[in-house]
Amino acid sequence: MDRLMQSIKIGINEKIYVKDPESSDLGKRIVEQSILMIDEMGFESFTFRKLGDRINSNESSIYRYFENKHKLLLYLTSWYWGWLEYKMVFATNSISEPHIKLKKAIEVLTQTVKEDISFSHVNEILLNKIVINEYSKSYLTKEVDQENKEGYFVIYKRLVNRLQEIIIAVDKDYPYPSSLASTVLEGSLHQYFLREHFPKLTDCNASVTPTQYFTDLVFRALNHNDNG
Amino acid sequence: MDRLMQSIKIGINEKIYVKDPESSDLGKRIVEQSILMIDEMGFESFTFRKLGDRINSNESSIYRYFENKHKLLLYLTSWYWGWLEYKMVFATNSISEPHIKLKKAIEVLTQTVKEDISFSHVNEILLNKIVINEYSKSYLTKEVDQENKEGYFVIYKRLVNRLQEIIIAVDKDYPYPSSLASTVLEGSLHQYFLREHFPKLTDCNASVTPTQYFTDLVFRALNHNDNG
């Protein structure tokens, strides 16, 4: 998988960036170091000025790649979802049995990232942490409808739809496949957050994973013959 | 219910405010108008200066009630969860049948607020919208552990725990009652958001409510004798 993914470029809506950060060394450093910094200090405290200092570049140069830090967050999270989508499709593509396919899909989508240095300048482990802590902020805005119209969330939407289709293949009569798919994806991020900060509000802990919880939940919800 | 609730004061952690906004006319106007303004312009664009202008008061006077707008958001959302908790306990208290109690609890917790002018200066309908759009921002911060330690989230945590206990009463062997409870509360806000902004990602629409989806999901997940 490593070698394969090295040659794949995740296609991100061109309107999200001013200049493609993949097209230059500076661009890659912006992406690489912004991930480290947002993880360290949180999205609110992160600024382009601080990033410029850190990468020995200039604030104004960063603005030539991204209009503002919100767009940068959209870029990073789109990248993450595109990467997860790729992993999910890759892992489930060859599986024909619907319930095994669904089990695998949930597994890939709700697992934490352990290690994946396929793309040199993107640290997927930290990016996963950023998505848990910051993704909601990218859409809980007054501009969400406009930005959605411009296609800034297509990758995420496609991913939810893929999961929904896999759910339907297991139980075509289940009445809420879209809601269940979106609940799994969003709820998984939430359970990871709770495990870290509000352990009383979750059953997930060192030995129980969000993957186990959601696998169990989804298969209880669906009518199926074999629990995989 | 109206008259009863008029005499109830929702107990909010005193560390959240500098001076209790319930203790003065200015304090009440701060709460009242901040709800309107955050709904109108979103939490990011909302500032104490703008609020001061709107209520014909001064920025510095508002700082005498709340340290910053983050604390004000914590206050408003705590108020909301306290109010919902009250409604939930009130509605389920007299029910002895566990599955009917659970059904009622989910109903109260996942329903949109239609109209409830029990507390004169708090518009619960708008507050519900604010919680949907802004609540996550109150805890997705680098300070969450410290603020949690100081008790800023007690009401919400108590509410999740209450729901979890009601779930256990229906099926004491279900392995993930806390996660299911937190999924219902958080997921419900999310489904409302999706219904409004990403209709393709949910089955909730004009005729299907998040309440129906979650009621169905929870009862599918639990082993029980009667679906109510």
Place this chain on the structure above:
DNA sequence: TCAAATTTAATAGTATTACTATCATATATT
């Protein structure tokens, strides 16, 4: 390989935000 084009860096500047400080005035309490 030299000139032109492009990219990046450095500096400065603006409007706004998120406060803090000070002092005056209005209102309530005793």
Place this chain on the structure above:
DNA sequence: AATATATGATAGTAATACTATTAAATTTGA
């Protein structure tokens, strides 16, 4: 009426989120 307290007005600071301009470095391509 004296005192305390709450509020208002004004000013000020450091940081943020940019934009603009110009200079220097690097790339490109003829």
